[in-house]
Amino acid sequence: MKDLQHLFIRNTTAGTIIRAFRTNFHITQKEMSEVIGVPETNLSAIENDRREIGVDLATRIGAFLGIHPSLLLFPNGQEAEIKKHKMIIQKAKRLLDKKIRQTG
Numbered sequence: 168m169k170d171l172q173h174l175f176i177r178n179t180t181a182g183t184i185i186r187a188f189r190t191n192f193h194i195t196q197k198e199m200s201e202v203i204g205v206p207e208t209n210l211s212a213i214e215n216d217r218r219e220i221g222v223d224l225a226t227r228i229g230a231f232l233g234i235h236p237s238l239l240l241f242p243n244g245q246e247a248e249i250k251k252h253k254m255i256i257q258k259a260k261r262l263l264d265k266k267i268r269q270t271g
Contacts, residue, residue, distance in 0.1 A: 181225070181239040182214040188232045189214075203227045 189199055196214070200207040205224065212218035220228070225236035249256070 179242045180216050181220045181242050182216045184234075184239060184242055185210075185228060185232070186214040188234075199231060203231050 189196070196207050196210050200210045203210075203224075204227065209218060213220055213224075220239055222236065222240065225239040229236040229239055
């Protein structure tokens, strides 16, 4: 369980979560990769934050770990992702407001 305790800190990654769960239960990358159907090298890259995780893989890994895929897609919560993209949200809002004024 000690491997899982550090997951409750900010700025964690999907790779950190996956590795913590996997090592906590003494599962090798090879064993896990065979079950989820991805090459071991891909799993290693994800665990070492060298590869992004998409919806399909998050769903497969989540099923394996018994967790919801959103925990892997948004390891720091959706609010953290929204804050990270605040500038995009502001620009999109201004653009949409402008388009609404033009059409209506």
